[in-house]
Every structure is written in C-alpha cells, then in structure tokens.
Amino acid sequence: MIYNMYSKRKGFEILCPLGSYPLFLRKNKDDKEDMIKFIAEEGTRHKTSSLYVHIPFCDSLCNFCCFYRGLLEETQANRYLDALKKEIVRYSDTEYIRSSSFASIYIGGGTPTSLRTEQLTDLLSLLKERFKIRSDAEITVETTTHNAEGGKLEALYENGVNRLSFGVQTFKDSIRNILTLTDTRSEVISVIRAAQEIGFENIDIDLMYNLPGQSMDDWKMDLRQAAELELESISPNPLFVARGTAFAKQIATGEIPPRSGDQTEIDMYLLAINELENAGYRQQNLVHFVLPEKEHLYARMRFGSQDCLALGTSGGGFLGAYLYGNVRGINRYIEKIESANAEFPVNICAKLTAEELMHKYMIWGLHSIEVSKNAFWELFGVELTDVFPEQIESLERRGLIESDGSKIALTTAGKVWCTNVAEEFCPEKYVTIFEKMFGD
Ligand code: SF4
Structure with a gap:
C-alpha cells in the first residue's frame, strides 16, 4: 500500500522549489519595487529572522550535484565577495533589517570552506558588525571533509560558528569514487573527529541513498557509521539525477550503474527512519534527524515561514509578505550590485x-x-x-x-x-x- 498511494511519486528534491509558491506565477516588477520601498521604510517590531548567505564556489565539482555552484577561481571569488559585502551593507542600512534580530545564520553553497580562512573570517566579522545577531544564535557553515584543513575549522569556531554541516554522502569508498568524491572513508572520519575535538557541539552530515550500486546493506552501514560517530544531526537525502547533466548521461550510457527505482528509495527512507530512531535520534523534519536535546534552528525557522534574509546569487528569501529570489549567475549578480543605481540583486518577487x-x-x-x-x-x-x-x-x-x-x-x-x-x-x-x- 505504501508504495502506491498516488499514481506517480514526486521526489523530495522538488519539495523545496514547490515551497517557492507563488513566485513562478508572478514575475511582477511592481512587487519588487514595493518590497524595496517596504524594507526601506517599515520596522519589524523586533522580529526574529534567519539569514542565508550563498557562496557559489567549490574547489572540485561532484558529478551528481545540481546546486547552483561553480569551480572556485580566485579573481571571481574576490569580486563576488566584494559584491556580497555591498549587499550586506545595503540591506543593513534599511529600517526593516535594522529593526530585526537574527537567531540563525546559514552559510551555504557551493562549499563556503573553499574560500580562504581570511575571506571566511572577514565575512563573519562583517555580518556581526552590520546585523543584530543574537548571542545564542545558531551559526552554520556548510563544508566538505576535503577542504576543512589548515586551521579553517578552528578559525570558524573562534569566530562564533557553532554548527557544521559536512557533505559526506556515503562512507563506502567504491561509491565515493563513482560520485567523484576525492577523499576516503577514513579521511572523512578523521576530519569529523577533528571537528569534534575543536569543540563543535552541533555537527550534521548529509548522507545520500539510492546511489548507483548502493545495496540496502551499504545504506544500513552508512547510517550505522554516522550514528557511531555520535553526531548531533544526520540528514539522509535521496539522490536526484537532474535532467541533461553529465551524470544523467553517464547513467544512460552505462558508464555509471543506474540507481534503483521508487520502491527501493522508499525502503531506504523507511530504513533510515528506523535505524536513526533506534540509535536515539528524533526526526525533526523530513530530512533532519537530531539528538533529542538538539535541533536545527535554521530549518525550524524557515519551515515555519519566519522571515529569512537571503543574500548572494540565487538566494531565496522571505521578508514581511514578500517572497523573493536573487539573480542566478555569479557575473549577473556582481553586475546588479555594481550597477550605477546600486540595486538590490532581486530578480523575482511576489507580495503574497x-x-x-x-x-x-x-x-x-x-x-x-x-x-x-x-x-x-x-x-x-x-x-x-x-x-x-x-x-x-x-x-x-x-x-x-x-x-x-x-x-x-x-x-x-x-x-x-x-x-x-x-x-x-x-x-x-x-x-x-x-x-x-x-x-x-
Ligand atoms: S561539494 Fe557540494 S556543492 Fe560542491 S559540487 Fe560537491 S555536492 Fe555540489
């Protein structure tokens, strides 16, 4: 029965874009102008908000990934960060943001830790200087296990980052190879242990299931390995193969084994619920499983439809009754910010x-x-x-x-x-x- 409750199953991967309702219905220029006027003039009565910052760079590109990101290039990254800083200053000068306080910050990507340590600490300093960030705020940085070296994690910790989210995907080396992940299971484990030793008390890892060549036993071993690491949060996500990507073509030509069908994907999700609950985790939302005394505050705030100021290319935010999406494209984003009339980089906006x-x-x-x-x-x-x-x-x-x-x-x-x-x-x-x- 659980396998066929609708004629066709829509995947998890489109649940977030579905949440952008009604943005694609209304590309209304007036709504954008209204929003800019609204945030310039209106106060929030001290609303608590979340903040998202998008860093669209990675130092290597995984073949399966369909996030908005590009290969890190120093000159472009510098130009992007300059533009981002201008966006931060521009928003922080508005009445609406000045009268908001921030309880959670999420720096995602891409891979924020593909930036140099000084670039990351600079960015954190500016956020703290320009926004009212609560002293108990959850501050997350997304990272991978292969570029968290050289004192980068220590520097994040010293600068107030208190939650890390590692994109691990799987511990099985043969599948890591298929996914072009460059480090091995033992290297992954040692980086996570190092982060725990630094003092991070809220570490999340992303795991993926229904991967090419992944058996149910492989998946169980991944979940058990994650639980053994005593992580505060574990996030299982199904693999999504985006149309027209190189990865989709490699599967189509048989270069990469296919993933299994819906039934296996459902079984793997049910296994995750079962294994993680048995290991003492509670399910906070569809994809985050957390230790009982922990939670992912940013997710709670976003899914609760609280305000979120989103910065950076392709960021999607919600302020007052305005839902908006920033321009997609690193250069387009920089051009908007640098334009003569000092625009906000909002591409699409709807007043709900x-x-x-x-x-x-x-x-x-x-x-x-x-x-x-x-x-x-x-x-x-x-x-x-x-x-x-x-x-x-x-x-x-x-x-x-x-x-x-x-x-x-x-x-x-x-x-x-x-x-x-x-x-x-x-x-x-x-x-x-x-x-x-x-x-x-
Ligand atoms: S590191 Fe993360 S964001 Fe970058 S390509 Fe790989 S999966 Fe995508």
Whole structure:
C-alpha cells in the first residue's frame, strides 16, 4: 500500500522549489519595487529572522550535484565577495533589517570552506558588525571533509560558528569514487573527529541513498557509521539525477550503474527512519534527524515561514509578505550590485496575499512533519480545518496525515509521499506550471 498511494511519486528534491509558491506565477516588477520601498521604510517590531548567505564556489565539482555552484577561481571569488559585502551593507542600512534580530545564520553553497580562512573570517566579522545577531544564535557553515584543513575549522569556531554541516554522502569508498568524491572513508572520519575535538557541539552530515550500486546493506552501514560517530544531526537525502547533466548521461550510457527505482528509495527512507530512531535520534523534519536535546534552528525557522534574509546569487528569501529570489549567475549578480543605481540583486518577487500565505504556510509546514493548529490560528485568525477541510479530510482518510486538537502531522506514509501531500495545498494552476518546470 505504501508504495502506491498516488499514481506517480514526486521526489523530495522538488519539495523545496514547490515551497517557492507563488513566485513562478508572478514575475511582477511592481512587487519588487514595493518590497524595496517596504524594507526601506517599515520596522519589524523586533522580529526574529534567519539569514542565508550563498557562496557559489567549490574547489572540485561532484558529478551528481545540481546546486547552483561553480569551480572556485580566485579573481571571481574576490569580486563576488566584494559584491556580497555591498549587499550586506545595503540591506543593513534599511529600517526593516535594522529593526530585526537574527537567531540563525546559514552559510551555504557551493562549499563556503573553499574560500580562504581570511575571506571566511572577514565575512563573519562583517555580518556581526552590520546585523543584530543574537548571542545564542545558531551559526552554520556548510563544508566538505576535503577542504576543512589548515586551521579553517578552528578559525570558524573562534569566530562564533557553532554548527557544521559536512557533505559526506556515503562512507563506502567504491561509491565515493563513482560520485567523484576525492577523499576516503577514513579521511572523512578523521576530519569529523577533528571537528569534534575543536569543540563543535552541533555537527550534521548529509548522507545520500539510492546511489548507483548502493545495496540496502551499504545504506544500513552508512547510517550505522554516522550514528557511531555520535553526531548531533544526520540528514539522509535521496539522490536526484537532474535532467541533461553529465551524470544523467553517464547513467544512460552505462558508464555509471543506474540507481534503483521508487520502491527501493522508499525502503531506504523507511530504513533510515528506523535505524536513526533506534540509535536515539528524533526526526525533526523530513530530512533532519537530531539528538533529542538538539535541533536545527535554521530549518525550524524557515519551515515555519519566519522571515529569512537571503543574500548572494540565487538566494531565496522571505521578508514581511514578500517572497523573493536573487539573480542566478555569479557575473549577473556582481553586475546588479555594481550597477550605477546600486540595486538590490532581486530578480523575482511576489507580495503574497493572505490566502497565498496560508498555502505557503502549509507547504513549508509539512517539511516539518507537523503543523500546529494554534500557530495557524494565531497567524491568520481562522481555523486551519476551516480553510482546508477537503484536503484534510481526504488525506486523513487515506492515512497520509493524522490530526488531533492541536496539530496535523504526517504519518509514515505521509512522509514517504510528502511532496504529493504538499501539492494538495497548492493551487492547481501553480502545480501545472511547476510540473512543466520540474517534472520528468
Ligand atoms: S561539494 Fe557540494 S556543492 Fe560542491 S559540487 Fe560537491 S555536492 Fe555540489
């Protein structure tokens, strides 16, 4: 039953872009101008926000990756960082950002640690100087295990970074080779141990499943190895093979073994839930499993639809009722920032109506597995069950969600089919556009 609850399973990988509702419906220039005016003039009444900074460089490119990133080149990186600093200053001079405080910062990419130590510490210093960052803020930096050497992690730790997220993907060397990951299992483990010795008390690793040539036993060994390292957070993600990529072609020509089908992917996700819960982790959201006393605050804030100021090329943020996406392309981003009228690098922006905010709240809320009925009422002044009666009745009847007086929550089947479930809270016309952009 759990294998065929809809005619076609939509993958985890499109759940985040689905959360950009209703951005692709409205490329409205007025909304962008409205947003700039709004943040210049309006205060937040001391709203707590999160901050995302995108570093689009890596020092080697993994064949499977479909994030927005490019190979590090020193001159371009310097120009990009100069532009980023200008963007930071530009936002921090607005009334809206001046009156916000930041409880979580996420520096992602790409690989932020492909930058030199001084570039990273410079960036952190400027963030601290220009934004009101709470003393207990969670500050995460994404990294890999092959460029965290030479005192870089120590410098991050000394500069207030308190959470690392390592892209490990798998511990199995033969599969690491297929994925063009340049270091070995034992090197990966020793870098993680070194980070623990430095003092990091919140370390996350990304693992991937349904990889080419990966058996169920391989996956179990990866999960057990991660748990053995006593990490605070483990994030299993299914492999997504993007259309038209070199990786997709290598699979098509047989150069790389194919990944297994949906049924195996579902079984591997269920195995992850089971193994990690048995190892003492709690499932914070669809992909983050954390030790009981820990959490990934940035994820909680983002999935709770709280404000997020996103900086850097391709960053996607949410301020007030404005959802926006920055220009994609390192050079295009630099040009925007350097332009004569000192623009904000926003490419696409939508001011959400009350109805759209409710849809968005549900789509993102389902990332967090459960949605609070009280929080919905406090935000919108209406009962969640009055706004979405048909969806809730139907999903509950089919065993995809369960609800009580205080919340609705995904069941195990709901977690497996989460993107399909989230789509039910998305208006049909958006799903149609979305299908064209991201469907098979
Ligand atoms: S290091 Fe991370 S961001 Fe860079 S190419 Fe590999 S998977 Fe992508």
